[in-house]
Amino acid sequence: xxxxxxxxxxxxxxxxxxxxxxxxxxxxxxxxxxxxxxxxxxxxxxxxxxxxxxxxxxxxxxxxxxxxxxxxxxxxxxxxxxxxxxxxxxxxxxxxxxxxxxxxxxxxxxxxxxxxxxxxxxxxxxxxxxxxxxxxxxxxxxxxxxxxxxxxxxxxxxxxxxxxxxxxxxxxxxxxxxxxxxxxxxxxxxxxxxxxxxxxxxxxxxxxxxxxxxxxxxxxxxxxxxxxxxxxxxxxxxxxxxxxxxxxxxxxxxxxxxxxxxxxxxxxxxxxxxxxxxxxxxxxxxxxxxxxxxxxxxxxxxxxxxxxxxxxxxxxxxxxxxxxxxxxxxxxxxxxxxxxxxxxxxxxxxxxxxxxxxxxxxxxxxxxxxxxxxxxxxxxxxxxxxxxxxxxxxxxxxxxxxxxxxxxxxxxxxxxxxxxxxxxxxxxxxxxxxxxxxxxxxxxxxx
Amino acid sequence: xxxxxxxxxxxxxxxxxxxxxxxxxxxxxxxxxxxxxxxxxxxxxxxxxxxxxxxxxxxxxxxxxxxxxxxxxxxxxxxxxxxxxxxxxxxxxxxxxxxxxxxxxxxxxxxxxxxxxxxxxxxxxxxxxxxxxxxxxxxxxxxxxxxxxxxxxxxxxxxxxxxxxxxxxxxxxxxxxxxxxxxxxxxxxxxxxxxxxxxxxxxxxxxxxxxxxxxxxxxxxxxxxxxxxxxxxxxxxxxxxxxxxxxxxxx
Ligand SMILES: Nc1ncnc2c1ncn2[C@@H]1O[C@H](COP(=O)(O)OP(=O)(O)OP(=O)(O)O)[C@@H](O)[C@H]1O
Ligand SMILES: [Mg+2]
Numbered sequence: 001x002x003x004x005x006x007x008x009x010x011x012x013x014x015x016x017x018x019x020x021x022x023x024x025x026x027x028x029x030x031x032x033x034x035x036x037x038x039x040x041x042x043x044x045x046x047x048x049x050x051x052x053x054x055x056x057x058x059x060x061x062x063x064x065x066x067x068x069x070x071x072x073x074x075x076x077x078x079x080x081x082x083x084x085x086x087x088x089x090x091x092x093x094x095x096x097x098x099x100x101x102x103x104x105x106x107x108x109x110x111x112x113x114x115x116x117x118x119x120x121x122x123x124x125x126x127x128x129x130x131x132x133x134x135x136x137x138x139x140x141x142x143x144x145x146x147x148x149x150x151x152x153x154x155x156x157x158x159x160x161x162x163x164x165x166x167x168x169x170x171x172x173x174x175x176x177x178x179x180x181x182x183x184x185x186x187x188x189x190x191x192x193x194x195x196x197x198x199x200x201x202x203x204x205x206x207x208x209x210x211x212x213x214x215x216x217x218x219x220x221x222x223x224x225x226x227x228x229x230x231x232x233x234x235x236x237x238x239x240x241x242x243x244x245x246x247x248x249x250x251x252x253x254x255x256x257x258x259x260x261x262x263x264x265x266x267x268x269x270x271x272x273x274x275x276x277x278x279x280x281x282x283x284x285x286x287x288x289x290x291x292x293x294x295x296x297x298x299x300x301x302x303x304x305x306x307x308x309x310x311x312x313x314x315x316x317x318x319x320x321x322x323x324x325x326x327x328x329x330x331x332x333x334x335x336x337x338x339x340x341x342x343x344x345x346x347x348x349x350x351x352x353x354x355x356x357x358x359x360x361x362x363x364x365x366x367x368x369x370x371x372x373x374x375x376x377x378x379x380x381x382x383x384x385x386x387x388x389x390x391x392x393x394x395x396x397x398x399x400x401x402x403x404x405x406x407x408x409x410x411x412x413x414x415x416x417x418x419x420x421x422x423x424x425x426x427x428x429x430x431x432x433x434x435x436x437x438x439x440x441x442x443x444x445x446x447x
Numbered sequence: 448x449x450x451x452x453x454x455x456x457x458x459x460x461x462x463x464x465x466x467x468x469x470x471x472x473x474x475x476x477x478x479x480x481x482x483x484x485x486x487x488x489x490x491x492x493x494x495x496x497x498x499x500x501x502x503x504x505x506x507x508x509x510x511x512x513x514x515x516x517x518x519x520x521x522x523x524x525x526x527x528x529x530x531x532x533x534x535x536x537x538x539x540x541x542x543x544x545x546x547x548x549x550x551x552x553x554x555x556x557x558x559x560x561x562x563x564x565x566x567x568x569x570x571x572x573x574x575x576x577x578x579x580x581x582x583x584x585x586x587x588x589x590x591x592x593x594x595x596x597x598x599x600x601x602x603x604x605x606x607x608x609x610x611x612x613x614x615x616x617x618x619x620x621x622x623x624x625x626x627x628x629x630x631x632x633x634x635x636x637x638x639x640x641x642x643x644x645x646x647x648x649x650x651x652x653x654x655x656x657x658x659x660x661x662x663x664x665x666x667x668x669x670x671x672x673x674x675x676x677x678x679x680x681x682x683x684x685x686x687x688x689x690x691x692x693x694x695x696x697x698x
Pocket of ligand 1: 490
């Protein structure tokens with residue numbers, strides 16, 4: 001049996017159960033998603049955007065899926081303490097794919113701002129959800145979009161109305177929790193209306209030492225002149241496989257900065273597609289990857305400059321150790337007529353061992369003549385002279401290597417605008433390099 | 448303090464040092480002179496354990512220990528310091544973090560607790576004064592964007608921080624302007640104690656005027672071919688090396 005079949009069978013056999021425990025807006029797209037997934041199948045490595053990750057292999061095992069939506073007896077507010085000192089956030093939890101709504105943070109959000117389960121949102125504001133859900137993450141071309149849309153039952157909804165600025169960071173901790181291997185399909189919708197401002201922090205943790213497979217689709221709508229900072233921090237374990245597809249649509253003069261840090265993981269594949277639909281929009285993508293053992297991290301980006309006067313910036317840095325593999329493929333597309341585009345793309349990688357592998361593929365496609373674009377990538381080894389210089393001063397080889405790795409990763413950490421988070425990440429990264437972060441430090445439960 | 452016996456070393460299979468014998472006693476300053484390519488930097492690199500070089504014969508003892516058996520960092524902890532001919536730039540590693548790591552590594556080796564942040568910064572400030580190192584430089588990445596002279600000054604600052612027993616200065620004078628040379632040399636003299644020694648590699652008399660070496664050696668094609676008092680440096684300054692070469696060949 002091929003990898004796809006078990007998912008097709010699962011859907012066919014449980015169609016009603018899935019629908020019953022989900023929402024109309026989500027159910028509406030399932031049939032098409034099923035047809036698309038059946039037609040596409042998992043992408044092979046011949047598919048350009050999946051060159052570096054073996055998808056079918058990751059999906060081959062038979063994971064459990066919690067279609068009945070059995071609740072776990074966990075209160076994450078008690079079980080979890082994400083200590084980002086000096087950063088007070090409005091803290092929410094997603095337990096697998098379910099928004100934890102039995103207890104909510106005490107600090108109220110500004111009027112009109114919504115942070116809730118997608119299912120609830122689809123019931124309470126159906127027109128808002130229907131207008132957005134699945135509009136960016138189309139199922140016709142990407143099998144993972146199709147699979148997720150076919151199976152996803154719930155997720156997160158974040159909505160900031162026109163002109164409202166949310167001062168406090170909205171933090172959402174994605175907890176993976178299960179006593180057996182589990183597949184989780186999560187959907188996230190983020191809608192910022194005209195002039196809205198928000199900062200989101202998504203942290204991925206795994207509470208149990210189980211095999212997890214997560215598919216996640218994030219759709220972000222950034223209205224005119226809106227400002228969004230979205231941080232994603234993965235700190236799971238080697239048995240976790242994460243497939244995340246993020247789609248961002250930016251209207252005129254909006255500014256969206258996406259930060260993605262893979263601190264600890266098993267297999268991670270992040271696809272990020274940004275469409276610059278309105279003039280004057282600005283997008284910044286920062287990625288930091290730390291991998292060792294046999295970890296695999298693949299970041300695949302597309303920035304589509306549809307109109308003129310937009311700016312895009314990408315900086316991805318990887319520190320690869322042991323036998324880890326990393327991939328970065330970033331395509332910048334400057335369409336016909338997208339004049340005065342400014343685009344900068346850089347991928348720099350440090351391979352600390354000869355066995356570590358890095359595939360780097362920045363791509364620039366330009367169909368306009370008045371543009372300022374640059375792209376480049378480097379793969380380097382540890383600087384032997386610098387190592388020796390430090391050792392001559394009495395610094396041990398391990399410590400010297402740590403300092404060089406930390407220095408290398410530092411550039412992308414420094415790009416974080418939120419100071420408390422920047423400090424915290426420095427601390428976590430240092431711990432990670434010292435080997436003190438082999439599981440996840442955020443939750444007390446799994447220590 | 449330092450005893451080098453019949454030391455042979457090569458790089459990439461090419462023999463550079465061809466039998467060096469040299470003894471440095473506590474408190475002594477030895478100058479090492481010689482033409483470009485003679486092997487002076489090779490000797491200093493071999494002494495501090497640069498893995499690029501291979502020792503093929505001979506022995507080195509440092510305060511009674513078999514130096515060649517120690518890792519580079521252990522040699523440093525034992526009190527060996529090299530002021531590099533070409534100090535290395537380390538982008539992204541701040542001088543403060545670099546020095547903190549170095550000082551605390553040594554303290555750990557000595558069985559001491561890491562230094563408190565306040566004490567450490569105070570120490571940085573005090574030692575900086577000795578070589579008049581600009582505070583701006585101390586806040587940057589290690590040697591990154593430093594001028595040639597600033598790098599050399601920074602080497603002696605690090606020496607001040609680490610208080611070595613034996614310092615090897617490999618052309619620390621090159622790249623320093625006249626005033627900077629005086630400041631660095633005087634700084635070096637302030638750091639001297641009756642127990643500390645130095646091996647000073649230089650092409651010029653000027654640094655030696657400040658440091659007043661006890662012994663001067665001439666290295667030629669991987670061997671020490673002449674040893675004398677301070678007057679030997681003066682003679683080399685005036686006459687060059689040809690006469691020594693002629694003498695050696697005559698033997
Ligand atoms: N990696 C290498 N491979 C081969 N030969 C080398 C290598 N590094 C140095 N050498 C050679 O070793 C010899 C000694 O070099 P060394 O740097 O010790 O000279 P030096 O006495 O310090 O000269 P200078 O006064 O110019 O600093 C030179 O002939 C040099 O070319
Ligand atoms: Mg030299």
